[in-house]
Structure formats: structure tokens, C-alpha cells
Amino acid sequence: MIEILKKIPFFAQLPKKDLDVIIAQVKMDYFPAGYTVFRQGDSAPLMYIIKRGTVRVVRDGRVLAELSDNAFFGEMALVSNERRNATVETVTDVELLTLGRDDFKNLMSANPDIASMVSYEVVRRANALS
Numbered sequence: 001m002i003e004i005l006k007k008i009p010f011f012a013q014l015p016k017k018d019l020d021v022i023i024a025q026v027k028m029d030y031f032p033a034g035y036t037v038f039r040q041g042d043s044a045p046l047m048y049i050i051k052r053g054t055v056r057v058v059r060d061g062r063v064l065a066e067l068s069d070n071a072f073f074g075e076m077a078l079v080s081n082e083r084r085n086a087t088v089e090t091v092t093d094v095e096l097l098t099l100g101r102d103d104f105k106n107l108m109s110a111n112p113d114i115a116s117m118v119s120y121e122v123v124r125r126a127n128a129l130s
């Protein structure tokens with residue numbers, strides 16, 4: 001698992017002691033092409049990092065983005081404490097890493113670089129919603 005995490009830019013910058021903590025928290029998930037990971041309006045227990053594959057982000061029937069290897073999604077509802085603002089469905093078979101709400105928030109509090117990367121993306125994505 002540590003080799004997997006080190007290859008993912010989201011985690012690569014973390015020191016070994018933090019990676020050891022993350023290893024205990026991250027889970028791997030696999031979905032086939034054409035699968036709905038979650039729907040707009042769902043409540044939000046997890047955020048996701050794409051290890052391999054492509055997903056599509058759809059809001060009100062409009063495709064907002066396609067995200068592939070190393071991108072993350074599902075962070076907005078965790079940061080804002082709101083419901084999912086879009087549906088995410090798989091385009092290809094995907095391998096995902098998932099992190100629970102509290103572990104994700106703790107990771108951001110303890111790692112300013114990750115917090116600023118996530119905040120940057122949240123602002124950019126929020127601007128694209130309207």
C-alpha cells in the first residue's frame with residue numbers, strides 16, 4: 001500500500017509517519033464502467049482519489065468534467081458539510097482510494113499543503129457550478 005500511496009501526488013508529499021497513518025485509513029474500491037458512484041443530493045461520508053480510470057461529473061444532467069488518474073472528487077460536500085453537488089459515474093473500470101470524512105478533515109488540518117491544494121480545487125470547481 002505504501003508504494004501505491006507514494007505514486008499518488010495527493011499523498012506523495014507526506015512524510016513516512018503520516019503515510020503510515022493514512023494507510024490505516026484509506027480503503028480501495030473497484031467499480032466497473034457505467035456505475036454510479038454517488039448521486040447529486042446524496043449525503044457524503046467519503047472522498048475519493050482515482051488510482052486508475054475515468055469518471056464523469058454530471059450536475060442537473062450536464063457534464064461538468066471528466067476526471068482521470070490521480071484526480072480527486074467528493075471533497076466538496078465534506079468541506080462544505082452539504083450534500084453531493086453532482087452525480088459521479090464511471091466511464092471506464094476504475095480503481096479508487098477512499099477516505100472517510102473525519103480522516104480527510106484531519107489530514108487537511110495536519111497538512112497545509114494538502115489543505116491548500118484541496119481549497120484551490122474547491123474554489124475552482126465551485127465557480128464552475130454556477
Ligand code: CMP
Pocket residue numbers: 044057064065072073074075076077078083084085086087088124125126128129
Ligand atoms: P461533492 O459535491 O462531494 O460531490 C460531487 C463532486 O463532483 C464534487 O464534490 C467534486 O468533487 C466534483 N465536482 C463538482 N464540480 C466539479 C467541476 N466543475 N469539475 C470537476 N469536479 C467537480
